[in-house]
Amino acid sequence: MSEQGPTEAFIAELKRWRDVRGLSQSALASAVGYTPSYVSKVEGGQQRPSATFAEGADKALRAGGALRRAFHELDAQGREAPTPRSPGAGEPHTSSLTVEHEDTSLHFDGRTYRxxxxxxxxxxGSDPITRYLIRISVDRYPGSPDRSNQHYREHPLTWEEINLSASIDGEEMKWRVQHDRDAFKELWLLFENDHGRYPLYPGESVWLEYSYTVGADKWGTWFQRAVRLPTQRLGVRLDFPAELDPVVWGTETTMTAAAFPFRNPIRSSTEDGRRVFSWSTDEPPLHARYRLEWTFRAQKTKEPNLTRTADTASARMQAIGIVQEGDPILTAAAFPFSLPDEAEDARRVVAELHSAADRAAGVHNFGKxxxxxxxxxxxxxxxxxxRTPEGEAITLLNPRIIEESGDFDEQYEGCLSFFDVRGMVPRPMSISVEHTDIDGQQRITIFERGHARLVAHEVDHLHGLLYRSKMRPGIKPIPVSEYRGTGQTWQYGTAREENRRGT
Incomplete structure (x- = not known):
């Protein structure tokens, strides 16, 4: 394992987060108000970063404080001298290597990924190549860098668990560590072993293969490939246990952070208890990133907390992954998205929400x-x-209620985070909600009646409010066993008056 000085540690974090967010040196420089030359010199070890740059880069790259901490470590060591590094002999440059074909496979056995x-x-090119740089990077909680950074500080990725193996045309390879961080490793694969050296000479091709293992506790449900070299064909294969009922989708992101679904479909097949997903593309553009994500729809039913005690409504929701009342996250204001810069993160979170909604719909009938x-x-x-009773799906990003009607209505609501009770909650009959589209456009949408109630409930969640705080003084929720409106829609106007008279 290599020892890194504070300068190298900062450079490693900067490169990692710039790669994760898909920003070029020029794009990062523009975002933080520096020149591309400055960013290049910082990453090359020729320029000591300033505190202003470190703070700006952490914010622009949404690194959750990782760059700030790395800078503080550097600053604590005093004015450490820069460590400029020039490319060594045989170091591959973008102009000298072409990937004629790439096949990536990911195998999951239910506990670990390989x-x-x-x-x-x-x-x-014109020179022989003697080494190849690779990166192993993980993110357990995409879209929540603070949580991921804390997770890996407490549970760092280790070389022992990675169990790396590498070969070139079947010959075992040695390697040398470049960066060793809690959430990622960067190393040079050397075209040599104890038996000889195997340079890649101009005009020649070679098959390079490497494998590594990461546990599911450290690997999030995503796999990403960034195109750093001219590539003729790129293919990815995901191999999962069929019993987990996996669902896979993909997003392509350009250097401008514009994200869109894969241009060609992901194919799937089932054989011998395995569900295999495959996808490929020809001539992918340089600097594009292809991200595959998945969810295991059946996995939640296999978790330890789904036992005989999960016979209450709240327990069933907890068993399918819904955070329950008492968790501090439910009473904290949620962080807004910076759109369109965080469009990829927003799409990922919305996909997770739909997956959770599907699971909830599998254990309860939501008539309202x-x-x-x-x-x-x-x-x-x-x-x-x-999701409205009529089947409409409404997405809310950075929403806030900017206007309410003067007339209110009081009806029972339920909350997935304490689903054993129902509470009588007064809500305005009409609300105007300002929210942001995925492309960053601000919009105002008016919702009425039941739709207004549903939307207001969720907007409250994003501001750290539960419906209990909206109930009239002295009114308490009732047990779900006493509630008689399950599976029915909220009633308004004439229908509600007739129901009160018993007609």
Whole structure:
């Protein structure tokens, strides 16, 4: 394991987060008010970063304080001299290597992931190549960098668990560590072993293969490939246990952070108890990032807390992954998205919300419609979805109520985070909600009656409020066993008056 000085540690974090967010040096420089040359010199070890740059880069890259902490470590060591590094002999440059074919596979056995990457490399330069830089990076909680950074400080990724193996045309390879951080490792694969050296000469091709293992406790449900070299064909294969009922989707992100679904579909097949998803593309553009994400729809039913005690409504919701009352995340204001810069993060959170809504719909009949906010699935971001009784899906990003009607209505509500009771809550009959589209456009939408109630409930969640705080003084929720409105829609106007008269 390598020892890193504070300068190298800061550089490693800066490169990692710039890569995660898909920002070029020029784009980062523009975001923080520095020149591309300055960023290049910082990453090359020729320029000591300033406190202003470190703070700005942490904010622009949404690094959750990782860059600030790395800078404080550097600052605590005093004015450490820069450590400039020039490319060594045979170090690959973008202009000298082409990936003729890449096949990546990810195998999950229910507890650990094993990633294997095979690349057919062609040397189209004028010098022999003797090493190849690779990165192993994990993120257990995408979209919540604070939580991920804390998780890896407490449970760092180790070389022992990675169990790295690498070969070139079948010959075992040695490697040398470049960066060793809690959440990622960067190392040079050397085209040599104890038996000889195997340079890749100009005009020649070679198959390079490497594999590593990461436990599910450290690997989030995503896999990403960034195109750093000219590539002719790129393919990815995900191999999961069929009993977990996996669902996979993909997003392509450009250097401008514009994200859109894969242009061609992900294929799937089932054989011998395994569900295999495969996807490929030809001539992917440089600097594009291809991200595959998945959810295991059946996994939640196998968790230890789904036992005989899960016979209450709240226990069933907890068993499918809904955060329950008492967790501090439910009473904290959610962090807004910076859109369109965080469009990829927002899409990922919305996908997680729909997955959670599907699970909830599998254990309860929501006749009035339903909604769920990101804090209820452990993500402290300002996103929520609402599904109306008519089947409409409403996405709310950074919402806030800017106007309410003067007339109010009082009806029972339930909350997935304490689902054993129902509470009589007064709500305005009409609300105007300001929210942000995925492309960053501000919009104002008017919701009325039942839709207004559903939306207001979720907006409250994103501001750290539960419906208990909206009930009239002296009124308490009733047990769900006493509630008689399950499976029915809220009633308004004439229908409600007739129901009160018993007609």
């Amino acid at each position: 990633a294997t990457q095979r690349r057919r490399l062609y040397n189209d 419609g339903m909604g769920i906010a990101a804090p209820q699935i452990g993500i402290n971001r300002a996103a929520a979805i609402v």
